[in-house]
């Protein structure tokens with residue numbers, strides 16, 4: 307009889323995208339550290355927290371985290387993008403090797419905004435994920451369908467009908483499967499990968515995608531052969547797209563945590579969300 311898989315650690319983080327000034331990022335991090343250090347020490351024992359500031363602010367954020375007087379709050383610093391080569395004549399690009407050198411632990415890749423504004427493809431994203439992994443940085447790869455799927459009323463999802471609309475998860479899976487397979491082919495199975503499921507139509511929206519839909523898609527991603535063959539605990543799945551306080555409890559059957567944007571801009575709201583995930 308095989309022993310049960312160890313539980314995956316919960317995970318929650320924020321990308322500040324390009325919203326904050328340098329000064330605001332510094333204030334944000336010090337406020338966050340203060341709020342977290344006021345919590346009972348055991349509260350954050352079983353959760354990983356990450357922050358992804360802009361590239362210019364990253365080393366300052368890393369110093370703030372290292373100099374934090376309260377070591378009870380280990381926050382992983384990360385970057386929002388990097389190039390797929392480590393060094394060379396690539397003017398203006400950011401080296402994943404340099405990111406690793408300064409203490410970057412997580413590298414976000416393939417965000418919908420990178421795909422949309424900078425033409426990044428699955429192939430480019432996969433090469434960047436491989437570059438992160440070979441430099442010892444955890445790739446956090448954003449995947450998600452561009453178009454909102456049609457509303458359905460399948461019997462398996464009927465219990466949610468009175469709460470929120472039920473979307474056809476099956477319709478989104480082919481697009482997501484291609485994105486996930488491209489990345490996991492490029493990264494060794496024994497390297498940790500974080501998949502952030504972010505339906506593109508739910509990013510920057512007023513509200514997240516419906517909970518039953520997110521859980522169905524996340525469970526389907528976990529069932530992909532390229533995910534199942536990886537060692538237990540090495541592939542965590544987050545939900546992102548207008549995520550904030552009050553959401554994780556509804557998604558906990560599908561995801562390991564949340565990836566926040568705007569609704570973490572207020573550090574108190576971010577800490578509220580962290581606590582919900584840590585204690586759910």
Ligand SMILES: O=C[C@H](O)COP(=O)(O)O
Pocket residue numbers: 321504508509510511546547548549565566567568569
């Ligand atoms: O990186 C975070 C996601 O794109 C979500 O952003 P949002 O919560 O502002 O929609």
